[in-house]
Amino acid sequence: xxxxxxxxxxxRGQLKGTVTRFLTYLQSEELDPNQVSLRREKIEEVWxxxxxxQTALEQTENLNESTAYRKEFEDLYFKAIVEANTIVSPGMxxxxxxxxxxxxxxxxxxxxxxxxxxxxxxxxxxxxxxxGDYLEWASFYDxxxxxxxxxxxxxxxxxxxxxxxxxxxxxxxxIRSLETTxxxxxxxxxxxxxxxxxxxxxxxxxVRAIFDLDALQSDSAIKLRCFFDALSGHMRALEAxxxxxxxxxxxxxxxxxxxLDKKTLQE
Numbered sequence: 580x581x582x583x584x585x586x587x588x589x590x591r592g593q594l595k596g597t598v599t600r601f602l603t604y605l606q607s608e609e610l611d612p613n614q615v616s617l618r619r620e621k622i623e624e625v626w627x628x629x630x631x632x633q634t635a636l637e638q639t640e641n642l643n644e645s646t647a648y649r650k651e652f653e654d655l656y657f658k659a660i661v662e663a664n665t666i667v668s669p670g671m672x673x674x675x676x677x678x679x680x681x682x683x684x685x686x687x688x689x690x691x692x693x694x695x696x697x698x699x700x701x702x703x704x705x706x707x708x709x710x711g712d713y714l715e716w717a718s719f720y721d722x723x724x725x726x727x728x729x730x731x732x733x734x735x736x737x738x739x740x741x742x743x744x745x746x747x748x749x750x751x752x753x754i755r756s757l758e759t760t761x762x763x764x765x766x767x768x769x770x771x772x773x774x775x776x777x778x779x780x781x782x783x784x785x786v787r788a789i790f791d792l793d794a795l796q797s798d799s800a801i802k803l804r805c806f807f808d809a810l811s812g813h814m815r816a817l818e819a820x821x822x823x824x825x826x827x828x829x830x831x832x833x834x835x836x837x838x839l840d841k842k843t844l845q846e
Contacts, residue, residue, distance in 0.1 A: 584639060587632050594629045595652055598622060602659040605666065612667050619663040626656055653759050657740040664737065706741070709775075711749030713784040716775040717816065719745070728768065739764040742771075750775070782820050785813045790834065803839075810835070 601622050637645040706726055709719035727741045739759050754767040792809055814824045
């Protein structure tokens with residue numbers, strides 16, 4: 580490592596420390612929005628300097644290590660920006676990103692356009708984490724669209740941050756190669772919709788789930804209720820996909836009979 584590379588590496592670490600301290604500062608109980616706004620501007624300058632340094636180092640560093648460091652810094656930076664936007668901008672969505680796999684969002688609304696009345700914070704709403712299960716796509720799509728995708732106060736890069744936080748497994752892998760930038764948000768959302776908003780595959784998933792329902796081995800009111808709740812859920816989902824499962828008639832009755840215990844069938 581040359582002297583210049585060593586100096587760049589040290590400076591990169593200092594910039595990361597600056598963002599970390601800013602994020603810690605945002606966890607304080609009492610914050611002045613004006614001061615947060617000024618600090619946010621400085622942090623944005625940190626981002627531009629980091630990008631230049633990181634790009635230079637990526638010419639000499641191991642590719643995997645460089646990519647991992649950039650991603651770690653991006654996650655830290657965008658988390659800080661989202662937190663700052665929540666404090667600075669009235670009406671901004673407020674989220675709790677401390678737990679991986681869940682994202683709590685609360686909207687803040689001011690009373691009256693020019694009023695000085697205090698804002699009202701609504702109860703936190705969670706976007707369900709989507710792991711690529713076609714059975715869960717509809718719930719995730721509707722919730723994420725309502726709370727994040729169509730939220731006019733959120734910047735595209737913030738939406739992308741929320742999207743990454745709300746994905747896991749196969750779904751996250753499908754957009755993992757995209758950098759967390761404003762221009763990539765719509766691309767990432769389109770990739771997910773193209774893959775999972777597939778009507779034919781979703782129908783097949785619900786039909787398969789019905790056939791795969793666990794058979795009842797004994798007479799149990801609780802297990803019987805859970806069985807029919809699950810069956811009804813899949814049938815309603817199929818109806819939402821413009822199918823008519825109730826018209827399956829004998830096929831559906833035969834399928835149900837193979838899942839019930841002997842005592843229940845006799846009754």
